Amino acid sequence: MKRVTNIPPSNLSFRGASVLRNLLLGCAALLCIYAAAQNASYKQDPTWHAPDQASIRKNPLAENKNAAAGGAKLFHRHCAECHGPTGTGLKKAANFTMPEIQSQSDGALFWKITNGNPDRRMPSFSQLPELQRWQLVLHLRTLKPLQ
């Protein structure tokens, strides 16, 4: 009895397509895992604290509700590339919805924005006018912690 060892060409291309599909699915899954890991890799620096004198400073724009809109614009221009458009953090940048960040005083956040943490790749924004930095703090307050 003669065995059929040749796979018909139509079958071959079908197998090729399914291998390709599995490869694509595999890559998509890997990308998802990678993206999740990137975000999960943010850990707050436990040694990074604003000095008391800086932490007690009050936001001079606290009563100025309109200033937050300007803060959102500044955020998209200067911060979103690392912290993400919604502030939940890309790469290793802080996720502003976390209670660990929302629980800090306006003055402490202002100080961190001003000085940065160069060892951990948070740049200093001391070149931005002071009121713009306070506007940014107002915007961070609109990014509520996740429930």
Ligand code: HEC
């Ligand atoms: C080049 C990337 C990058 C940019 C741009 C950037 N950040 Fe950051 N930021 C980081 C990283 C990384 C951290 C985490 C640093 C750490 O935990 O030590 C961080 C941390 C912070 C923190 C402190 C969070 C905490 O742990 O208390 C604040 C506040 C902050 N960023 C605000 C801003 C604001 C506002 C802007 C825009 C004006 C900005 N950042 C732009 C990378 C960036």
